[in-house]
Amino acid sequence: HFHFDEGLEKVKQGLQGSQPEPLRVYYRPMTYTVQRPETLVSLGVRIGMPYWKLIEADPKLAARNPYVGETITLPAKDAMLTLPVVMNKRIVISIGEQHLWVYQEGELIQDHVISTGMANSPTMPGIFQVQSHFENAYASNWDLWMPHFLGIYEAVPGFENGIHGLPLLSNGVRLWGSVLGQPASYGCIILDLEAAEELYHWAEDGVVVEILR
Missing domain, CATH: 2.40.440.10 (L,D-transpeptidase catalytic domain-like)
Incomplete structure (x- = not known):
């Protein structure tokens, strides 16, 4: 998805200039059904997120590892991109x-x-x-x-x-x-x-x- 205010500003900049303005796409958190026994650390390594980001996305995991068959919330794919992206x-x-x-x-x-x-x-x-x-x-x-x-x-x-x-x-x-x-x-x-x-x-x-x- 796009952030409306950011997207509007990029459109304005593009109309005023001669070069196209890049517009960042953002991701939303996802749900995931646990398929096999694993720890927060092993799940984090598999999806490319530190374990503490999993807890941040789904606070119930602060006290335990996920259960097989349980549906949990995973962080957005771009959750580690917290700064404006350098495009080039x-x-x-x-x-x-x-x-x-x-x-x-x-x-x-x-x-x-x-x-x-x-x-x-x-x-x-x-x-x-x-x-x-x-x-x-x-x-x-x-x-x-x-x-x-x-x-x-x-x-x-x-x-x-x-x-x-x-x-x-x-x-x-x-x-x-x-x-x-x-x-x-x-x-x-x-x-x-x-x-x-x-x-x-x-x-x-x-x-x-x-x-x-």
Whole structure:
């Protein structure tokens, strides 16, 4: 569906200018009948939503996992796109290929080998956005610094996974430089230092990040 006020403004802008104005399509929450036993986390991974977004869409799930045969409400497909979308830029990540591609105006402009999350701390597939920029973010859980950090989704409320350069422990040890190309992180997407800095300055907040399985 369209947001009426936003659509009307885009039509006015289009009539006044020489270029067509893009109009965003929005999705509504959906109902889903649970087909098999699963947890909120496994269901979230399957549909590309953090578990807490499932609870937000259907509050009864805050206290339990869904039952087989139960009809629940799922978040809208674009529930993680909370900022205005940057229309001419896109980041695509493949967990299976351990690769990241950067597109501008539909053209491939960057191509990087990456590391995503390990099996016990996986990267979430789904459609997200660049939400934040931190030139050197700190992860207190692991006592490491994450250079040129682009936050893209909250794995749990208040804990953001993102894209960043090879992390640095407080003791000066640089992690994972020898394992790019295979899962190694705690959920973030890891690039070499030069690529991370380049992407950090290219991708403003609102750029869509598509993470494929």
